[in-house]
Amino acid sequence: MATVNKGETLIEVKGLKKHFGKLQVLRGIDEQIHAGEVVVIIGPSGSGKSTFLRCLNLLETPTGGDVIFEGESVMKAGKNINQLRERMGMVFQQFNLFPHLSVLENICIAPMKVKKAQRADIELRALKLLDRVGLGDKAKAYPAQLSGGQKQRVAIVRALAMEPDVMLFDEPTSALDPEMVGEVLDVMKSLAREGMTMVVVTHEMGFAREVGDRVLFMDEGIIMEQGTPEEVFGNPQNPRTQDFLRKVL
Amino acid sequence: MFSFEAFWQILTTKLPVFMEGVGVTVQLALYTALFGSLVGVVVALMRLSRIRPLRWLSGVYIEFLRGTPLLVQVLIIYYGLPQLGIRLPRMTAGTVALVINSAAYMAEIVRSGIQAIDAGQSEASRSLGMTSAQTMLYIILPQAIKSILPAVGNEFVVIIKESSILYTIGIYELTYQANKLASTNFRYLETLMISALVYFVLTFTTSRLLGLLERRMRRGDR
Numbered sequence: 056m057a058t059v060n061k062g063e064t065l066i067e068v069k070g071l072k073k074h075f076g077k078l079q080v081l082r083g084i085d086e087q088i089h090a091g092e093v094v095v096i097i098g099p100s101g102s103g104k105s106t107f108l109r110c111l112n113l114l115e116t117p118t119g120g121d122v123i124f125e126g127e128s129v130m131k132a133g134k135n136i137n138q139l140r141e142r143m144g145m146v147f148q149q150f151n152l153f154p155h156l157s158v159l160e161n162i163c164i165a166p167m168k169v170k171k172a173q174r175a176d177i178e179l180r181a182l183k184l185l186d187r188v189g190l191g192d193k194a195k196a197y198p199a200q201l202s203g204g205q206k207q208r209v210a211i212v213r214a215l216a217m218e219p220d221v222m223l224f225d226e227p228t229s230a231l232d233p234e235m236v237g238e239v240l241d242v243m244k245s246l247a248r249e250g251m252t253m254v255v256v257t258h259e260m261g262f263a264r265e266v267g268d269r270v271l272f273m274d275e276g277i278i279m280e281q282g283t284p285e286e287v288f289g290n291p292q293n294p295r296t297q298d299f300l301r302k303v304l
Numbered sequence: 305m306f307s308f309e310a311f312w313q314i315l316t317t318k319l320p321v322f323m324e325g326v327g328v329t330v331q332l333a334l335y336t337a338l339f340g341s342l343v344g345v346v347v348a349l350m351r352l353s354r355i356r357p358l359r360w361l362s363g364v365y366i367e368f369l370r371g372t373p374l375l376v377q378v379l380i381i382y383y384g385l386p387q388l389g390i391r392l393p394r395m396t397a398g399t400v401a402l403v404i405n406s407a408a409y410m411a412e413i414v415r416s417g418i419q420a421i422d423a424g425q426s427e428a429s430r431s432l433g434m435t436s437a438q439t440m441l442y443i444i445l446p447q448a449i450k451s452i453l454p455a456v457g458n459e460f461v462v463i464i465k466e467s468s469i470l471y472t473i474g475i476y477e478l479t480y481q482a483n484k485l486a487s488t489n490f491r492y493l494e495t496l497m498i499s500a501l502v503y504f505v506l507t508f509t510t511s512r513l514l515g516l517l518e519r520r521m522r523r524g525d526r
Contacts, residue, residue, distance in 0.1 A: 112431055141432070149422075153428070164432075164443075165429075
């Protein structure tokens with residue numbers, strides 16, 4: 056469980072590089088994520104935002120550098136990678152709920168199989184979490200019966216049920232109909248208020264401004280600029296940041 | 305000329321002979337479906353393994369078993385293996401031949417089913433800390449099996465029909481019984497037609513049962 060106190064470094068990224076064949080997607084990233092912090096990553100598509108996020112829990116294997124999570128190297132984890140991933144929740148653009156399992160089973164399967172939690176205990180906690188995101192009545196439903204916004208809220212609960220120390224969000228609202236974006240962002244905001252450490256790749260500039268403690272602007276595989284939302288949105292220094300913000304705001 | 309009278313007479317008086325054959329055919333089919341599926345899943349997992357020799361071995365197995373006649377495989381196992389000191393009883397030899405042959409086809413069906421599952425499923429499962437084995441067992445395989453059910457049903461039907469090849473090594477299955485009967489009553493057409501009809505009842509029932517299972521498993525999706 057969390058051995059890191061608020062404000063201390065939770066994830067340290069050192070010289071992170073990733074290339075797919077000849078294509079260099081990440082060209083050396085150094086960054087620290089602190090406990091309790093909400094870090095929002097913005098940037099044009101193809102800038103490496105999602106790849107960066109996916110390298111943190113080794114869904115992509117970096118080709119250079121390292122990621123230190125709670126003092127352990129992700130790259131050198133080997134079989135222990137599963138224990139590291141337990142403590143890093145992830146939410147995907149396409150939700151990736153398990154279609155053959157009910158909502159409740161989606162949430163309970165990992166705690167039961169990985170942490171050997173008692174079914175009764177974990178189901179109780181799952182129902183409480185579902186209630187919190189306004190889906191208490193959907194426990195028995197199957198993913199196909201839910202709207203996009205509901206699916207994504209279930210996906211967030213599924214990740215939370217493992218009691219992670221950090222939550223990674225990979226464009227969580229990009230696949231949603233516009234009217235459903237709000238309900239998902241609301242859940243994320245309340246998580247942030249509770250002090251959850253979050254790394255969020257998003258195109259929702261409003262969310263970045265309102266909730267982010269720190270905003271990273273990525274382009275061409277590096278972090279071009281970073282700062283508080285006020286700094287990055289109010290007074291961007293890098294011409295690429297200025298150009299990007301002009302287009303999206 | 306086809307005599308309906310003879311057909312009816314054989315059907316009513318010699319039914320027990322056919323039923324004896326059906327018993328053996330069903331037994332062969334059940335064993336083959338069960339063990340062929342199990343071996344098929346294992347071979348499919350080898351085919352998708354990260355370990356190169358396993359991939360290579362399973363590839364050779366699949367290509368060879370699918371690329372040679374079942375009849376030859378049966379003859380090799382029953383008449384050929386004793387030369388290596390491996391003497392299998394008739395029924396065992398026949399079942400083994402059907403199982404290893406069917407497993408090659410099942411492996412390809414299972415592999416295609418696994419590969420059709422979206423990569424996001426496995427990513428979500430791994431991101432929750434589940435191991436690759438847990439991911440395969442609880443997330444990927446259940447979905448894959450559901451999607452390959454029609455192809456599996458087809459393979460089961462093929463197994464029932466192909467088991468007739470074992471009449472060449474003297475297993476008393478349906479075709480053997482019908483052929484033997486016909487050689488005593490000389491009513492080949494009528495007798496063999498009855499056996500064809502019985503095969504059809506078996507295969508039709510099988511595909512119907514699997515269709516039912518398919519519909520049941522589809523509850524939940526919409």
